[in-house]
Amino acid sequence: MQRILICDDEKDIVAALKIYLEAEGYETLCAYNGEEALSIVRKETVHLVLMDIMMPIMDGITGMVEIRKESNLPIILLTAKGEDTDKILGLNMGADDYITKPFNPVELLARVKSQLRRYLRLGGGAAATESGVYTVGTVSLNDKTKVVTVDGDAVALTPTEYEILKLLMRHPGEVLSPKEIYQRVWQDEPYGAESTVAVHIRHLREKIEINPAEPRYLKVVWAQGYKMEARG
Numbered sequence: 221m222q223r224i225l226i227c228d229d230e231k232d233i234v235a236a237l238k239i240y241l242e243a244e245g246y247e248t249l250c251a252y253n254g255e256e257a258l259s260i261v262r263k264e265t266v267h268l269v270l271m272d273i274m275m276p277i278m279d280g281i282t283g284m285v286e287i288r289k290e291s292n293l294p295i296i297l298l299t300a301k302g303e304d305t306d307k308i309l310g311l312n313m314g315a316d317d318y319i320t321k322p323f324n325p326v327e328l329l330a331r332v333k334s335q336l337r338r339y340l341r342l343g344g345g346a347a348a349t350e351s352g353v354y355t356v357g358t359v360s361l362n363d364k365t366k367v368v369t370v371d372g373d374a375v376a377l378t379p380t381e382y383e384i385l386k387l388l389m390r391h392p393g394e395v396l397s398p399k400e401i402y403q404r405v406w407q408d409e410p411y412g413a414e415s416t417v418a419v420h421i422r423h424l425r426e427k428i429e430i431n432p433a434e435p436r437y438l439k440v441v442w443a444q445g446y447k448m449e450a451r452g
Contacts, residue, residue, distance in 0.1 A: 222336055223247045223265055227257040227280065228272035228298060233321075237270060240325050241332070254283020261287050268336055270319075272298045273306050281306075281313055288314040292378045294335035298323070311419040316380045317406065334407050338379035354389040356448050359428055359437055361389050368428075375427050380405065384420055385428070388438070388448035397445035421446055 224246050226237045231252070238248045249264060251257040255278040257271060269287065273280040284295050297310040297318040307318050316335055319328055354361045358371045363386060368375045377385065383405045388396065396404075402413035421440075425432040437449050 221245070221247045222267045222340075223249060224332065225249045225251060225257060225260055225264075225266045225269045227251040227254065227269065227275070227283065229253060229275040230272070233272070233298075237328075240329065244329055246332075254278030254280055254286070257283050258286050261291060261293075266293060267339060268293060268332060269295045270298060270332075271295055271315075273310065274300070281310060284310070284315060285313055292376060294339050294379055296331055296335060308415060308419065311416060314378065316378060317416075330408065331406075335379065338383050338405075354386065356389055356392055356437055359389070361386055370428050377424070377427065380420055381424050381427070384417070385424055385448075388446065392448050395441045395445045395447045401446065417446075 224241055226234050226241070226248055227250075228234050228237070229252050234250050234252070238250065241248050249260050249266065251260055253275045254271070257269065258278070260266065261269070269284075271280040271284055275283075278286075280297060284297070287293070287295065294316045295314065297307070297315045298321055299307050299310070299318050300321055310318055317331055319331060352363055354363070360369045361382075362368075366382070368377055368382065368385065384401060387401060387404055398414045398417040401417050402408070421438060422432070425435050425438050428437060429435045439447050439449050441447060
């Protein structure tokens, strides 16, 4: 059974999320600040975290950063309407996605399922599937073992980063727009796609490029999108 950690200082929100998720067959754990969430992640098996940003003792951004030091499990931030700065900050600091409060239960469950699919395909609790190896220059992605290497050295990616890289490596030289990347990876309507995808692309560059400011592989095509350079 997939286990989801709900972290929010508003107990009514935690209770509501618990009802929605358990009705879908998920097991839930509850925390009310980032410190409690971090403690649970260290002690329990968790497959996904729903994390509020504004909380006492330890806020959601800080809690997420601490979790990211130890795990690549998917983290979805819960943000208040209009907190655009917090959304971008969260993505910059390692969040996989965000949901705006008050949230739509159908949208919430769709985002949760999408992130869990990617995480489990990466081996975060399920056996790897039979598939191929993709190579561009010195970057190699083995979709059976879920290992990405650069110059022979393994690189740690989040599930979202992995799926974006795989998509681009499966189509070397092909330019994919932010909307197309978002639809294929998040499997959702591309609202706010450009900024969200741009943040994850920047993270990928920092991990696979020698000089992220002058990328050899992950290129931007102005006003069109991104591509994985076929030759590297």
